[in-house]
Amino acid sequence: MKTLNVLAVADPAITGIVSEKxxxxxxxxxxxxKLNMDVLPxxxxxxxxxxxxxxxxxxxxxxxxxxxxxxxxxxxxxxxxDDGYSDAYEYEDVLETVREEIEIDGKHYLFxxxxxxxxxxxxxxxxxxxxxxxxxxxxxMQLVKATGENSFTLKAHQSEIFQDILPYFRNEGVExxxxxxxxxxxxxxxxxxxxxxxxxxxxxxxxxxxxxxEEVMRAIQKKECVIGVTWSGQLGSVMNDDCxxxxxxxxxxxxxxxNVTWSFGMNALCKDYEAAKLFMEFVTGKExxxxxGFYSGNPVRKSTFKAGINDNAWYAKVLEMIKxxxxxxxxxxxxxxxxxxxxxxxxxxxxxxxPENAMKNAQKECEAIK
Numbered sequence: 001m002k003t004l005n006v007l008a009v010a011d012p013a014i015t016g017i018v019s020e021k022x023x024x025x026x027x028x029x030x031x032x033x034k035l036n037m038d039v040l041p042x043x044x045x046x047x048x049x050x051x052x053x054x055x056x057x058x059x060x061x062x063x064x065x066x067x068x069x070x071x072x073x074x075x076x077x078x079x080x081x082d083d084g085y086s087d088a089y090e091y092e093d094v095l096e097t098v099r100e101e102i103e104i105d106g107k108h109y110l111f112x113x114x115x116x117x118x119x120x121x122x123x124x125x126x127x128x129x130x131x132x133x134x135x136x137x138x139x140x141m142q143l144v145k146a147t148g149e150n151s152f153t154l155k156a157h158q159s160e161i162f163q164d165i166l167p168y169f170r171n172e173g174v175e176x177x178x179x180x181x182x183x184x185x186x187x188x189x190x191x192x193x194x195x196x197x198x199x200x201x202x203x204x205x206x207x208x209x210x211x212x213x214e215e216v217m218r219a220i221q222k223k224e225c226v227i228g229v230t231w232s233g234q235l236g237s238v239m240n241d242d243c244x245x246x247x248x249x250x251x252x253x254x255x256x257x258x259n260v261t262w263s264f265g266m267n268a269l270c271k272d273y274e275a276a277k278l279f280m281e282f283v284t285g286k287e288x289x290x291x292x293g294f295y296s297g298n299p300v301r302k303s304t305f306k307a308g309i310n311d312n313a314w315y316a317k318v319l320e321m322i323k324x325x326x327x328x329x330x331x332x333x334x335x336x337x338x339x340x341x342x343x344x345x346x347x348x349x350x351x352x353x354x355p356e357n358a359m360k361n362a363q364k365e366c367e368a369i370k
Contacts, residue, residue: 001028001032001033001034002032002033002034002272002275003033003034003036004033004034004035004036004059004060004272004275004276004279005036005038005057005058005059005060006035006036006037006038006058006059006060006061006264006279007037007038007040007045007048007049007052007057007058007060007061007062008037008038008039008040008061008062008264009039009040009041009042009045009062009262010039010040010041010042010045011042011114011116011213011233011234011262011296012233012234012236012237012295012296012297013113013114013233013236013262013292013293013295013296013298014039014062014113014292015039015295016236016291016292016294016295016296017283017288017291017292017295018037018039020288020291023287023288023291027279027282031275031278033275033278033279035279038058042159042160042212042213043157043159043212045062046335049061049062050335052267052269053072053075053077053267053268053269055269056267056269056271058267059266059267059269059270059271059272059275059276060264060265060266060267060270060276060279060280061264061265061267062113062262062263062264062265063078063109063110063262063263063264063265064260064262065101065102065110065112065260065261065262065263065327066101066102066260066261066327066328066330067260067327067328067334067338068334068335069101069102069104069109069110069265069330070104070330070331070332070334071331071332071333071334071335072265073104073109074332075332076268077267077268078109078265078266078267078268079109079265079266079267079268079270079273080107080108080109081108081109081111081266081277084108085108085111085281086281088281088285089281089285090286093286093301093302093303094112094300094301094302095300095301095302095305095322097322097323097325098112098115098261098300098322099112101260101261101327102261102263109265109266110261110263110264110265111263111264111265111280111281111283111284112261112262112263112284112300113261113262113263113264113283113284113289113292113300114233114261114262114292114293114296114298114299114300115232115233115259115260115261115262115298115300115318115322116231116232116233116234116259116260116261116262116298117231117232117233117253117257117258117259117260117298117318117321117322117325118166118167118229118231118232118253118254118256118257118258118259118321118325119229119230119231119232119235119251119252119253119254119257119314119317119318119321120135120140120227120228120229120251120252120253120254121220121227121228121229121230121235121238121249121250121251122143122226122227122228122249122250122252123223123226123227123245123248123249123250124248124249124250125248126147126151126226126227127143127226130250131250131252132252133252133253133316133317133320134252134253134254134255134320134321134324135252135253135254135255136171136254136255136256137167137168137171137196137254137255137256138171140227140254141196141199141200143227144200144203144227145203147203147226147227148203149202149203150203150204150205150224150225151203151225151226151227152200152203152204152225152226152227152228153204153205153208153211153215153216153219153220153224153225153227153228153229154200154204154208154211154216154228154229155211155212155213155216155229155230156201156204156208156209156210156211156346156349157209157210157211157212158342158343158346159212159342160211160212160213161342161345161346161349162338162339162341162342162345163258163260164197164229165193165194165197165345166256166258166328167229167254167256167257167258168193168194168196168197168256169190169193170256170258170326171193171196171255171256172189172190172192172193172196173189174187174189174190174193175328175329176190176328176337176341177328177329177331177333177334177337177366178329178331179329179330179331180331181331181332181333181337181369183337183362183363183366183367185341185359185362185363185366186359186360186362186363186364187359190359191355191356191359194345194348194355194358194359195355197345197349198348198349198355201349204225205219205224205225209346209349209350213230213231213234213237216228216229216230216234217230217234217237217238220238220243220249221238221242221243221244222244223244223245229254231298232259232297232298232314232318232321232322233262233296233297233298234296234297235251235296235297235298235312235314235318236293236294236295236296236297236298237295237296237297238297239297239312239313239314249313251313251314251317251318252317253317253318253320253321253324253325254321255324256326257321257324257325257326258325258326258327258328259321259322259325259327260327261300263284264279264280264283264284265280266280284300286301286303286304289301289303289304290304290307290308293305293308293312294308297312297314297318298318298322305319333366333369336366336369337366337369340362340365340366340369341362341366344358344359344361344362344365345358345362
């Protein structure tokens with residue numbers, strides 16, 4: 001029996017589908033492939049992923065869609081799927097915007113699993129109305145300030161904060177960097193965006209600087225806030241049986257939402273192309289997409305959304321988010337720049353430096369990357 005080593009991120013979609021033991025057992029038996037899967041928390045995942053590109057550990061890895069694809073492809077970390085997807089995979093069933101994200105110049109590298117985009121959740125009873133399908137940040141900030149102390153929650157942990165602040169940058173017309181690696185942070189607009197983000201801290205739990213997926217999920221479920229922003233790929237977990245008064249939860253996309261499609265790709269050091277491709281088609285095919293959508297809340301296939309649109313109140317709003325979300329610019333330095341920006345934003349958020357110095361530092365440090 002062949003052995004295939006897989007590295008995956010511990011998001012609800014992956015945790016859920018890995019628990020589908022019968023399906024994995026059937027795949028192993030049918031194809032004679034033994035699967036060894038390591039599922040790591042987000043904070044540990046990226047370093048392990050980079051190490052796997054230097055020394056063989058894994059045949060298949062998970063890639064944060066466009067966020068890393070251009071960087072990894074340029075560095076030769078990923079192997080192209082040169083014979084394309086099989087007819088049985090029905091690639092055309094994948095949402096067009098997702099397909100655009102995971103292709104480069106018509107070349108295929110990734111098999112999409114689930115999306116993570118900015119979704120705003122709120123308690124309808126707190127506002128005596130449903131909010132629009134898409135909402136701008138000015139209105140969000142006004143609602144939070146009017147509601148007062150402990151009304152809001154956000155993901156300000158250092159491992160999440162780069163993505164979390166993106167809508168605030170974009171609200172001020174700021175793209176942190178462009179496709180040529182030029183940095184656009186040492187500007188009045190970027191400082192204003194960071195100040196607005198820090199301002200929201202006043203309306204959050206005292207330890208919000210440590211909040212990641214689990215803490216935000218709990219705050220929304222347990223009514224510890226009345227409005228909060230989380231990833232679309234967390235909605236299945238947020239809206240599980242632990243959620244208090246789920247019928248009171250409303251959903252809308254931010255007008256400046258960002259989205260990334262977590263996908264499986266083939267490590268350039270992969271030892272068995274055919275086995276790796278079989279696995280990736282299996283783990284992201286129609287059947288598993290429905291399961292991933294159930295666990296995460298954000299599948300990637302048209303057929304899954306159509307089948308679940310009446311059972312999942314957020315599916316229609318998530319589709320709006322995906323269609324309107326804007327990706328970050330493709331750059332060979334994206335991963336390194338994200339880390340630098342996150343560190344400086346988090347330092348400002350926790351009061352270690354001023355917003356002005358945070359943006360100056362981020363600009364200078366990102367420009368120094370070779």
